[in-house]
Amino acid sequence: MSPRVVLIGPPGSGKSTVGRLLADRLGAAFRDTDTDVEVVAGKPVGDIFVEDGEERFRELEAAAVRLALAEHDGVLSLGGGAVLAEATRELLAGHPVVYLEVGLSQAVQRVGLASARPLLVLNPRSQLKKLMDARRPIYEGLAAVVVATDERKPDEVVDEIVKGLLP
Incomplete structure (x- = not known):
């Protein structure tokens, strides 16, 4: 079993929104590893960072990704830092x-x-820029397809994914 599509990207790229729409379009299930982590931990991602630390969150995240890749056959969205x-x-x-x-x-x-996202607490704009700059080469290196989402409706992004990736 293997996901039909795995979505990666930074916070705000639309992984959850696009993922749900794509799953609907494909008649497949949608799964988000951040949600999986929250279920296992019994608390929101932000609370895991604050109470248990980023290292613990990354351990839970890695396990969630490993499990989802092995057992999910729909559309899978990974947390921005999973890569x-x-x-x-x-x-x-x-x-x-x-x-x-x-x-x-x-x-x-x-x-x-004013986001509750844990890695964007201090100077969110600057933190987001650093995070995006550092992760961009990793995202690009892993991707079979890159889809720009700026100034685009989620349905347009889904159309491009379907055209670019699926037979």
Whole structure:
């Protein structure tokens, strides 16, 4: 069993929104590894970061990705930082990975500067830029298809994924 599509990208790229629409279009199930982590931990991602630390969150995230890649056959959305783990990058080899690319200004609009996202607590715009710059080469290296999401409706992004990735 293997996901039909794996979505990666930074916060605000539209992984959850596009993922749900894509799953509907394909008649497949949608799964988000951040949600899986929250279920296992019994608390929101933000609380895991604050109470248990980023290292613990990354352990839970890596396990969630490993399990989802092994048992999910629909559309899978990974948390923005999941690709930081080398083991996760290795597991993604051979999967249909789509990088949802977003510019800083669009990401800021979508995420919001008053975000509860744990890695964006201090100076969110600057933190988001650093995060995006650092992760971009990883996202690009893993992707079979790169889809720009700036100034586009989610349905337009789904159309491009379907055209670019699926037979």
